[in-house]
Amino acid sequence: MTAPVLVLVDHTVDGAVRAPVRELLTLARELAGGAGVHAAWTVDGVEPSAEVVAELGALGATHVHRVVVDADPHLSAVLAEALASLLDATGAGLLLVVSSFENKEAVARLAVSTGAGVVTDADGLAVVDGRYVASKTVFAGTWTTSCAVTAPLAVVALKSNSVVPSTVAGAPAPQIGEHAVAVSEKARRVTLVERVERPASGRPDLGSASVVVVGGRGTEGDFSVVEELADVVGGAVGATRVATDEGWIGHDAQIGQTGVTIAPRLYVGVGVSGAVHHRGGMQASGTIVAINSDPDAPIFEIADFGVVGDLFTVVPQAAAEIRRLKG
Structure with a gap:
């Protein structure tokens, strides 16, 4: 060429x-x-x-x-x-x-x-x-x-x-x-009437982030642990459709076939079951880590690393250890 x-x-x-x-x-x-x-x-x-x-x-x-x-x-x-x-x-x-x-x-x-x-x-x-x-x-x-x-x-x-x-x-x-x-x-023929910039979060853009931490139904609306881990690893925060429909986080964070499609180098699913419509938006991720209390959750079928346990125990411990290793 x-x-x-x-x-x-x-x-x-x-x-x-x-x-x-x-x-x-x-x-x-x-x-x-x-x-x-x-x-x-x-x-x-x-x-x-x-x-x-x-x-x-x-x-x-x-x-x-x-x-x-x-x-x-x-x-x-x-x-x-x-x-x-x-x-x-x-x-x-x-x-x-x-x-x-x-x-x-x-x-x-x-x-x-x-x-x-x-x-x-x-x-x-x-x-x-x-x-x-x-x-x-x-x-x-x-x-x-x-x-x-x-x-x-x-x-x-x-x-x-x-x-x-x-x-x-x-x-x-x-x-x-x-x-x-x-x-x-x-x-x-189309006129742009208004543009509203999203408030800056200090985190990477969801669609282009190399690391994404995603919260699902298992968070029960408490995204504090998701945000803490994302901040420790320098990643973006995403969510499943259930989490956005429940109003726990904005719809612009939704990942899936009807949301944002991502392909980060590292995906961490926190309390994410792994429904088909969500997997369609993240399955191309480089390394997939799943944290869920249900050992039969579908996300474990595609995860590279899986942790079966209470996310409110596992995630803070993981964040603390990463913070320690980073010094």
Whole structure:
């Protein structure tokens, strides 16, 4: 493959690059060869700082494009047109995005307008016989598939924690340019009325965290032990559908087929039974640890390590021991 690779750079409101983007750039660097890696930064009131540009360059970006749109880039139709314009300008044959709800909606629109082949929730990507082939798990994590893109343009939404990010020592500074986009009236039919930022918890984002501690029915509504363990290991806090339906924690913490799909390197289930709809959202985790008082709980069927015991005894002891080992 000789075409450049384009990477959408998701960033926070304070201008920091989101962690999964580092994985995308590492992968793009490997796939692009000498064709170049183009990083797209949508200017939504937040500009890439000199430090961020240097970080993108160290990760492999050869070009950084400030994408300036005459409409709100948070709208999926606007973002899709902006990406289509930049793809045409760069000649990229592959677009990599983080597999989030927002990005998946945007690339679906992009596929309709460009005829691109799209793979979402991928956990790997390689070039096989001149084609991009993405790997992904399906059917609640029970099957691993390979999806070859036959269209001239490939768009892949990669799940977090799929690639170990790395930098290039002595990488040259990337070229910085502006790419202005005037979107169509069709893309302006939706107006964003209000955006409300979630209160900062100090914990990693659930969808991209490398460690996730999840509370289920067994917590009986007391998430204090779950939060304590998550804070000790530097992880995010998640929940099962029962826990969110009971109002013990917000619905944005729900993991499963009807919630957030995660693939952390470490998953710890605290009082989680392991119902099918929950397993569909976490079964791709690297290492699964289950803590449950019921030895017949279904989650033990997929757990790498299982502890049968009272979570209110086991979890505080585990947190205390980890804290001691960390000094």
